Amino acid sequence: xxxxxxxxxxxxxxxxxxxxxxxxxxxxxxxxxxxxxxxxxxxxxxxxxxxxxxxxxxxxxxxxxxxxxxxxxxxxxxxxxxxxxxxxxxxxxxxxxxxxxxxxxxxxxxxxxxxxxxxxxxxxxxxxxxxxxxxxxxxxxxxxxxxxxxxxxxxxxxxxxxxxxxxxxxxxxxxxxxxxxxxxxxxxxxxxxxxxxxxxxxxxxxx
Numbered sequence: 001x002x003x004x005x006x007x008x009x010x011x012x013x014x015x016x017x018x019x020x021x022x023x024x025x026x027x028x029x030x031x032x033x034x035x036x037x038x039x040x041x042x043x044x045x046x047x048x049x050x051x052x053x054x055x056x057x058x059x060x061x062x063x064x065x066x067x068x069x070x071x072x073x074x075x076x077x078x079x080x081x082x083x084x085x086x087x088x089x090x091x092x093x094x095x096x097x098x099x100x101x102x103x104x105x106x107x108x109x110x111x112x113x114x115x116x117x118x119x120x121x122x123x124x125x126x127x128x129x130x131x132x133x134x135x136x137x138x139x140x141x142x143x144x145x146x147x148x149x150x151x152x153x154x155x156x157x158x159x160x161x162x163x164x165x166x167x168x169x170x171x172x173x174x175x176x177x178x179x180x181x182x183x184x185x186x187x188x189x190x191x192x193x194x195x196x197x198x199x200x201x202x203x204x205x206x207x
Contacts, residue, residue: 056189
């Protein structure tokens with residue numbers, strides 16, 4: 001009963017995303033829960049099925065971090081024509097089945113925005129390890145070279161571009177039997193969200 005009451009109170013605090021309600025959230029888990037309530041279509045895909053890496057990365061870094069409201073959009077190929085559709089579980093799965101994982105069309109479309117959001121070097125490496133552990137195994141020298149070149153802080157745009165590079169390189173160098181690595185599970189995504197500090201997650205919600 002106690003846990004149910006706590007969940008009800010949390011839902012009451014997050015159903016309206018004004019600054020006052022967001023500032024009431026006290027933990028990483030509450031902030032991540034708030035994100036899932038703010039972006040229900042996106043998180044429904046994550047919870048019901050794993051999500052292709054390029055779709056997740058573009059939606060998170062281009063849309064969510066810039067506080068773009070749902071619904072997001074994605075292009076699909078119908079009768080040799082690019083058609084813009086609402087990004088939902090059906091359009092997500094359609095592109096997964098019809099496109100190669102590294103296709104430049106397999107991304108969520110949101111307006112480009114300048115963003116001063118930065119993370120530290122440790123967070124950058126953690127993001128790579130959490131999302132693409134196979135990349136570390138297959139290309140350890142690339143990670144070592146990257147580690148030597150990184151400064152103390154990195155822009156969120158740099159992180160996005162490098163994660164896309166890692167996913168594309170891994171996908172292009174994998175066989176079909178390894179196709180599971182082209183998608184992120186719910187657990188992997190939630191672990192990725194936990195690399196951000198409490199203040200950073202709060203900033204994402206307040207943008």
